[in-house]
Amino acid sequence: MADLLSRCDYFQKEVKEFEASSDKVNMISEFNIIEEQSKVISDLKIIPNIVKLHNVYGIYDTKPDGSKKFKVWLPDSLLIKVCKEAHTQGHFSPSKMEMLIKLVWVNDKIKKVCEQIYSECQECLFRNRVHNKITEPRIVAFSQPRVCYSLDICGPFPPNLSSSGYRYILLCVDSFSRFWMGCALKTTKTSEVSTQLLLNIIYKFGRPRYLKSDNASYLNNDMMNQICKASGIILYHGQPYVHTSQSLVERAFLSLENIISKIVQSTNQLTIKCWDKCLSMALHFYNCCPQMTLKLSPYELFFGTEPYLDFDTTIHKYEEKPLDRLNEYQELTWKRRVSYMFAYQTMLEARLKAATKMGKSIINFSIGAGEQILLKVNSPASKFDKLYEGPYTVMESDPYTVKFKKDKNSRKIYHAHLSQIKRYRMEPKDI
Numbered sequence: 001m002a003d004l005l006s007r008c009d010y011f012q013k014e015v016k017e018f019e020a021s022s023d024k025v026n027m028i029s030e031f032n033i034i035e036e037q038s039k040v041i042s043d044l045k046i047i048p049n050i051v052k053l054h055n056v057y058g059i060y061d062t063k064p065d066g067s068k069k070f071k072v073w074l075p076d077s078l079l080i081k082v083c084k085e086a087h088t089q090g091h092f093s094p095s096k097m098e099m100l101i102k103l104v105w106v107n108d109k110i111k112k113v114c115e116q117i118y119s120e121c122q123e124c125l126f127r128n129r130v131h132n133k134i135t136e137p138r139i140v141a142f143s144q145p146r147v148c149y150s151l152d153i154c155g156p157f158p159p160n161l162s163s164s165g166y167r168y169i170l171l172c173v174d175s176f177s178r179f180w181m182g183c184a185l186k187t188t189k190t191s192e193v194s195t196q197l198l199l200n201i202i203y204k205f206g207r208p209r210y211l212k213s214d215n216a217s218y219l220n221n222d223m224m225n226q227i228c229k230a231s232g233i234i235l236y237h238g239q240p241y242v243h244t245s246q247s248l249v250e251r252a253f254l255s256l257e258n259i260i261s262k263i264v265q266s267t268n269q270l271t272i273k274c275w276d277k278c279l280s281m282a283l284h285f286y287n288c289c290p291q292m293t294l295k296l297s298p299y300e301l302f303f304g305t306e307p308y309l310d311f312d313t314t315i316h317k318y319e320e321k322p323l324d325r326l327n328e329y330q331e332l333t334w335k336r337r338v339s340y341m342f343a344y345q346t347m348l349e350a351r352l353k354a355a356t357k358m359g360k361s362i363i364n365f366s367i368g369a370g371e372q373i374l375l376k377v378n379s380p381a382s383k384f385d386k387l388y389e390g391p392y393t394v395m396e397s398d399p400y401t402v403k404f405k406k407d408k409n410s411r412k413i414y415h416a417h418l419s420q421i422k423r424y425r426m427e428p429k430d431i
Helices: 002-006 008-021 033-038 076-087 094-101 110-120 190-205 222-230 243-265 279-288 298-303 325-357
Strands: 051-053 056-062 068-073 148-154 168-174 180-185 210-213 234-237 372-376 388-397 401-404 414-417 421-423
Touching (some): 033 056, 076 094, 094 110, 168 190, 180 279, 190 222, 279 298, 298 325
Parallel strands (some): 210 234
Antiparallel strands (some): 051 056, 372 388
16 A cells, blocks of 8 residues: 555556556658648638537548548648558559558548649659450468468569678568568578568468468478478479469569569668669558459458558547457457458459459540550569650551651651550649
8 A cells, every 4th residue: 555655646647647548649651640720720720520529620531440530631732642641552553542541631632733743753654554354263271360361483584683792682461461471582492481471471460270372382392381280281383384373473573573673763762772772661551452353452351350551540539438458358359340241242242243253345545646655565674673665646546556766856656556655644633
């Protein structure tokens, strides 16, 4: 009792400090949201469903698991800055940028600003492919994470592109959440592959029940079988000579190479010129960005919690009553299961809708005379180089080809099929 009484003053001091701090808004971003919102306070009050929490205006949004999240209203003065910061997180498409920003912020103009920033990004213009191929619908075989990992190795890359002599990327993709796990390799020897697989994938993110790989010699051998058996993992291989048997991880490699290329070539980001230095950054950008189909990020599906973003806010509404740890754990578990069921159902519906698109025309656009285009590079020096060159101005066009000059003073006229070009989008738009 004497010890308790001696601590009363100190305890009361801690309570006052906690109550004072609970009214503050902790910002990961560098700007002051309260000050910026106060400049347009008259416009904020007429927004439907707007509420005020800890002196910050925002809107409550309902998540798929039924929980509500407070999203801060983003003033127009900070709109372009936040959207540019979001675009550097992987250089994703406008729709993905919009979903990424709307995880934290609310503003009716986010979509329009994202489209403008994307159209002006040089890294995206000269790197992004034109995806017109319609693939067959895939089967959704798993309903929760860490059941199956798809494993493959990409490379070799030129040694001069790496800082420490790495030439390969070992990548695992969770078959349910699409969460990426990867590391750099110097060789494809089974000893190095198995060691890095255990240290950087299984021991770090958890072991799966199944591990799917192709029939490469460094993955299909007795040593790899023994390691998986000792770890309690069932190793199985895709169909030989069928490229689509590993389509999940193969498609991931294309996206990963695009993200790394834009980080290396970016002039607005940190000066990173070696792919092995930005590999973890590229994996993080993808895992934290919401999926187009699910509207949830691979990080959230894999770990069961939302990631903190570079432009995030942390606004907590503290409870003034003691919490039951068991009940909180049960509620968290229930919300996670609801998210899994929602994701599984959404993926099934998306696969069924994809079946109706089969047989449609692949090329569904046309280029007119006077428009600017980018031409696909036939043989890039490396997988991280630009995929397009230009811009060039179209002289003539028909439904399948265009004519243009690479040099205005030259007489030589080039012909290109529509599958080898894309528009050069630099049109300014009013916001």
